[in-house]
């Protein structure tokens with residue numbers, strides 16, 4: 001299979017905090033497959049580390065109140081371009097991220113409360129017919 005994966009799940013230090021979300025479960029699952037790592041937030045031009053962001057009424061806003069929607073949408077568009085070009089079979093994405101979350105996201109109040117929803121990249125991939133799987137669901 002051809003699998004797109006959130007780069008932080010592979011151990012890349014691209015998370016907002018400067019760390020990663022390395023997942024042994026994901027690494028075991030993708031073994032022997034063709035892997036296409038993406039970090040939409042970095043691809044959208046954001047620095048690492050960066051201020052965390054959440055989706056507020058369909059717009060990505062960071063914790064300082066800055067509208068960072070454009071960068072998040074650009075990263076999503078670039079991830080979609082890779083998915084199309086590489087004809088991926090599925091994407092395994094980091095849970096709850098405002099970019100990569102595919103089942104749940106934070107509710108936009110920066111209080112840690114979760115709601116059903118998708119990050120902007122996961123949503124764009126799904127809208128375009130790609131199979132998007134939350135890493136917790138593997």
Ligand code: SF4
Nearest residue numbers: 006008039094097100
């Ligand atoms: S944008 Fe996605 S790949 Fe990048 S750090 Fe956030 S969850 Fe990981």
